[in-house]
Amino acid sequence: MSEHALPAPIVQAPEGIGECLFALIERLYPICRSITGDGVRETLSIIGEHLPLTIREVPSGTKVLDWTVPPEWNIRDAYVADSSGARVIDFKASNLHVVSYSMPVHARMTLDELRPHLHTLPESPLMTPYRTSYYVETWGFCLPHAQLEALPDGEYEVLIDSTIAPGALTYGESVVHGRLDDEVLISTHVCHPSLCDDNLSGIVVAAHLAAALCSGPTPRFTYRFVFAPGTIGAIAWLAANRECVDRIVAGLTVTCLGDSHPFTFKRTERTHTAIDRAAEYVLDQASVESNVIDFYPYGYDERQYNSPGFRAPVGSLMRGRHGEFPEYHTSADNLTFVGAAQLAESFDVLTRILGVLDRNRTLFNTEPYGEPQLGSRNLYAALGGTTIPDAQLAMLWVLNQADGDTSLLDIAERSGVPFDSIVATAALLERHGLLTDAI
Numbered sequence: 001m002s003e004h005a006l007p008a009p010i011v012q013a014p015e016g017i018g019e020c021l022f023a024l025i026e027r028l029y030p031i032c033r034s035i036t037g038d039g040v041r042e043t044l045s046i047i048g049e050h051l052p053l054t055i056r057e058v059p060s061g062t063k064v065l066d067w068t069v070p071p072e073w074n075i076r077d078a079y080v081a082d083s084s085g086a087r088v089i090d091f092k093a094s095n096l097h098v099v100s101y102s103m104p105v106h107a108r109m110t111l112d113e114l115r116p117h118l119h120t121l122p123e124s125p126l127m128t129p130y131r132t133s134y135y136v137e138t139w140g141f142c143l144p145h146a147q148l149e150a151l152p153d154g155e156y157e158v159l160i161d162s163t164i165a166p167g168a169l170t171y172g173e174s175v176v177h178g179r180l181d182d183e184v185l186i187s188t189h190v191c192h193p194s195l196c197d198d199n200l201s202g203i204v205v206a207a208h209l210a211a212a213l214c215s216g217p218t219p220r221f222t223y224r225f226v227f228a229p230g231t232i233g234a235i236a237w238l239a240a241n242r243e244c245v246d247r248i249v250a251g252l253t254v255t256c257l258g259d260s261h262p263f264t265f266k267r268t269e270r271t272h273t274a275i276d277r278a279a280e281y282v283l284d285q286a287s288v289e290s291n292v293i294d295f296y297p298y299g300y301d302e303r304q305y306n307s308p309g310f311r312a313p314v315g316s317l318m319r320g321r322h323g324e325f326p327e328y329h330t331s332a333d334n335l336t337f338v339g340a341a342q343l344a345e346s347f348d349v350l351t352r353i354l355g356v357l358d359r360n361r362t363l364f365n366t367e368p369y370g371e372p373q374l375g376s377r378n379l380y381a382a383l384g385g386t387t388i389p390d391a392q393l394a395m396l397w398v399l400n401q402a403d404g405d406t407s408l409l410d411i412a413e414r415s416g417v418p419f420d421s422i423v424a425t426a427a428l429l430e431r432h433g434l435l436t437d438a439i
């Protein structure tokens with residue numbers, strides 16, 4: 001299908017969107033985020049410059065579903081220094097060098113004593129891994145394997161100036177009200193430190209989409225954006241918003257949208273819901289490489305939203321797939337791994353998916369017994385300027401299929417008529433009283 005037949009986006013991309021997305025990644029990249037702490041607050045405060053964002057603080061110790069909000073972790077400095085005092089591993093050079101949630105430590109020890117606390121990737125010896133110890137009391141450093149191999153024996157000074165203390169878990173929310181109370185959830189995790197694709201790309205795409213929707217035409221659905229730490233943040237949001245979950249008609253987690261891999265759409269647990277249909281249709285029509293994969297209970301926070309108590313139909317839009325590219329969760333997921341062009345393309349695909357979702361409706365033909373007479377309603381004249389046979393055929397398809405069961409997207413897929421033409425035809429027929437929302 002040619003480019004012009006692509007469904008329209010829910011909102012026009014702002015001028016230079018790719019560069020805007022990349023610039024925001026650059027700004028957020030140095031911040032040391034974790035599942036709690038000032039890094040998340042700083043990140044949300046920067047996002048809040050772009051859109052109206054409500055910040056929520058959930059105190060440590062709060063029961064959230066089957067979990068408990070952990071104490072808050074903050075870190076000011078960390079290093080391993082050799083006997084001359086030179087920092088051989090330095091948190092100030094990259095926050096990936098410290099295992100997230102490391103307990104405070106200040107000690108002198110030999111390399112052998114230090115070794116169990118050092119994490120490397122022997123198979124990728126130049127990359128620093130990203131490691132966490134959220135729910136285990138320990139501390140550690142991460143470094144390239146090649147650097148570890150080159151460290152001389154001897155005594156080292158180890159310092160981690162961190163605190164793990166009662167505080168709060170922070171998440172942010174932004175709502176763009178539509179004509180309906182039914183909600184579309186866009187969720188992204190905000191807990192990774194200096195990693196660009198996973199997950200700064202998701203954060204910046206969601207933030208700019210929310211900002212664009214705020215200043216664009218009112219959508220049909222209400223769009224809720226949740227910026228929360230992975231797992232515990234989504235669980236805290238779900239615990240506080242159980243009534244809101246019932247209004248979710250569709251959703252997506254977004255992450256890994258800045259790399260050069262083909263798109264991946266991960267289906268909802270229910271498999272054939274509105275968001276599944278919209279995403280698969282757009283990816284099929286668009287001139288981008290893509291894969292559609294079935295739901296599985298791992299990956300990102302879609303697994304919380306799709307849990308059996310909620311079963312909110314939330315899929316996931318990515319390019320590179322969770323855990324399946326060598327840069328994933330390493331220092332190689334940096335500013336050179338993501339690009340403005342890929343980010344812009346991701347924004348485009350996402351807004352077209354939401355465009356289909358938002359405009360897809362299921363209508364009734366008000367004259368379902370035989371074909372309604374189009375000529376007497378001047379409907380042939382209304383087709384002026386278009387190719388009559390195509391437009392007429394689109395009209396006949398819509399009238400034939402508008403049985404209250406079949407959506408406009410169903411009609412587009414069955415007829416092969418582009419979705420936007422079906423939507424425009426339906427709007428025309430609605431204006432002439434031949435289609436209605438409900439009978």
Ligand code: ZN
Pocket residue numbers: 192198329
């Ligand atoms: Zn991750």
